[in-house]
Amino acid sequence: MKKSLLKLILFSILPLLVLGYAIYFLSKHSDDFYRRFTSPQQNSFVLGSSRAALMDPVIMDRILHSKYPNTAIYNYSFTWAHSPYGPKYLESIEKKIKPETKDGVFIVTVEPTALMVDKKKPDSPEFYIENDKSVAKTSRVAINPNIEYLFESYDASITNELNKKIIPPKNIVGVSTILDNGRYDLKIIKKVAPEKQQKSNEKNMRKLQERIDGLKVSENRILYLEKTIDFLKQHGKVMIIRMPVNKVPYSIEEKAFPDFDSRMQTVASKTNVSYINYNGLDSTYKWLDEVHLDEKSVEDFSGVVARDVLSH
Incomplete structure (x- = not known):
């Protein structure tokens, strides 16, 4: 009986140790959203879609600290x-912010699809596309490990990132983290x-x-944009920006939402913040796929936005 129990314990501990290490490794190396839900509460944000997700807080903080020394974007x-x-x-933003923050900086990026809904459904939150996705489903956004996220929203195997470290994928084009x-x-x-790349861009x-x-x-989304800005203003400086995209996607967006700029100007006036549309301004920006800035352009743009925060 003793030997059986010892074997059971032995064979139980090893898998648990592997699983525990896999979760720890995942928290350090995941290219999914997991790390955003395991990091602590924060005092300043860049908000928006995958276009904004590339913006570089290190460059922004370096510039902003002359006026906002406590900011950590x-x-x-x-x-x-x-x-x-x-x-x-x-x-999710309300849960992620440090409640005591008063001198933060918040870059709220906007684009037409962030303020649109399925035309076949009512413009009501119960029908919104995000309801079954991780931002909506994750109730605790600053806990490590985040078991809720792993069970509810992480599609890959728990050991996926560890497996990739042990046996690296072949013929990879890029590495994301x-x-x-x-x-x-x-x-x-x-x-x-x-x-x-041209064919890929055309397909995109x-x-x-x-x-x-x-x-x-x-x-309703425009109203929630205003509510988001009003909430953030309680914690610091807010600026709305429209990130630069290439000419083809900009044209597509303009046809779908022709008064987008004027609507954003109205939101900015109503909430008493600044709005800048970086499209149409002279620039040498380049894109990975027409809408996501490449590495050099992200660095340049992050610096531009930070300096504009200081001057507006």
Whole structure:
């Protein structure tokens, strides 16, 4: 009996140790959203979609500290489907911020799809696309390990990241990581041939067109954008920005939501904050796929935004 119990304990402990280490490793190396829900509460944010997720808090903090010495920008941006403006994103932001914050800086990035909804459904939060995704489903956003997220929202195996470390994937184009400051860091390992990239971009633009064709402007999302700004203003400086995209996606967005800029100006006036549309301004920005800035352009743009925060 003793031998049986010892064997049972032995064979139980080993898998638990492996699982425990896999969860620990995941918290350090995940390229999913997991790390954003295991980091502590923060005092300053970049908010928005995957376009904003690339913005660099290190560069921004370096510039902002001349006026906001306590600021530590955290990138709490997800995707257009996970974090459009609405009740679920606002609830998550409210939980992620340090309640005592009074001198934070908040960069609220906007784009048409973040303020639109399925045209076949009512413009009501119960029908919103984000309701079954991690930002909405994760009730605790600053706990490590975050077992709720792993059970509810992490699609891969718990040992997935550990497996990749043991047996690295072959023929990878890039390596992505969520950094300690929340930023989605993408390192390009192998450049794609220009003609292949062009075809990929054209396919992405067809997908953007199809997606936006199925959407309509949401008055409720615009109201929640205002509510989000009003909440953040209690904790510091807020600025609304529209990130630069290439000409084709900008044209697609403008046709779908032609008065977007004027609506954002109205939101800015109503909430008494600044709004800047960085499209159409002289720049040398380049994109990975027409809408996501490449590494050099992200660095440049992050610096531009930080300096504009100081001057507005």
